[in-house]
Amino acid sequence: DAGVIQSPRHEVTEMGQEVTLRCKPISGHNSLFWYRQTMMRGLELLIYFNNNVPIDDSGMPEDRFSAKMPNASFSTLKIQPSEPRDSAVYFCASSFQPQETQYFGPGTRLLVL
Amino acid sequence: GQQLNQSPQSMFIQEGEDVSMNCTSSSIFNTWLWYKQEPGEGPVLLIALYKAGELTSNGRLTAQFGITRKDSFLNISASIPSDVGIYFCAGQLANYGQNFVFGPGTRLSVLP
Numbered sequence A: 001d002a003g004v005i006q007s008p009r010h011e012v013t014e015m016g017q018e019v020t021l022r023c024k025p026i027s028g029h030n031s032l033f034w035y036r037q038t039m040m041r042g043l044e045l046l047i048y049f050n051n052n053v054p055i056d057d058s059g060m061p062e063d064r065f066s067a068k069m070p071n072a073s074f075s076t077l078k079i080q081p082s083e084p085r086d087s088a089v090y091f092c093a094s095s096f097q098p099q100e101t102q103y104f105g106p107g108t109r110l111l112v113l
Numbered sequence B: 001g002q003q004l005n006q007s008p009q010s011m012f013i014q015e016g017e018d019v020s021m022n023c024t025s026s027s028i029f030n031t032w033l034w035y036k037q038e039p040g041e042g043p044v045l046l047i048a049l050y051k052a053g054e055l056t057s058n059g060r061l062t063a064q065f066g067i068t069r070k071d072s073f074l075n076i077s078a079s080i081p082s083d084v085g086i087y088f089c090a091g092q093l094a095n096y097g098q099n100f101v102f103g104p105g106t107r108l109s110v111l112p
Helices: none
Strands: A005-007 A010-013 A019-024 A031-038 A042-050 A053-056 A065-071 A074-079 A088-095 A108-112 B005-007 B010-014 B019-024 B029-037 B044-049 B055-058 B061-065 B071-076 B085-093 B100-102 B106-111
Touching (some): A005 A088, A019 A088, A031 A074, A042 A074, A074 A088, B019 B085, B019 B106, B044 B061, B044 B071, B071 B085
Antiparallel strands (some): A031 A042, B005 B019, B019 B071, B029 B044, B029 B085
C-alpha cells in the first residue's frame, strides 16, 4: 500500500515567491496533519484536519501560511509570500482518527533564498 | 504548552552495544509512540504503547510505558550501523485525547 505522498520533495525558491506543498494521505485515513521541522524547534504541528475540516490551526506561524483540504485525498500548504525563515522540512502525516497513530510522508525540503 | 524531554540528546556507541533512551514529562499520557527518522526521510513508527506498564518489542527494539504514565523508554539491543538516526517519542496527553506532542529527539550514531 502506498504511504503518505508529498510533493515536491525539494523546493528552492526566492524570498517573496509563493510556495505550495502537496500531500496525499493514506487512503481511508480521516485525519491529516502538517508539521514543520527545523534544527532549532524540532517538529512543530502547524495544522490538522479531520474529515477535511480544519480542527486546530493554532500552530500556523502567521497569515502568510494557509492550508486547505478540498477532499479526502488531497491537501495543500501554501506560503505566500515566502521568507528565508520559512526554510525547513515540511511533513504531512495521516491517521484514521486524530487520536490514533500518525504515519508520516517523506517530507518536502524547502529552501527560501 | 506541554513538553516532552528526551535524553540523551545524542549518543555515540560502538556497533554491538545496547542502547537505552527515555522520554519524560510532567504530564500524564494515554499513549506513547516511538518513531525513527533517517536522514532525508520522514519519521517511521517503531512501537506504540497504550497501557501503563506495557512492555512491547519489535525485533531488537523494546519499549515500555512507564507506570506513572509520565515516561517511556526505548532500548535497542546489539546495535548495528543501520540503527543510526533520530529517535522521537510522541505522547498523547490524557486530558486532551487529540494531538500528539513530540519530543526533541535522540540522535544516535553507531560506530563500526
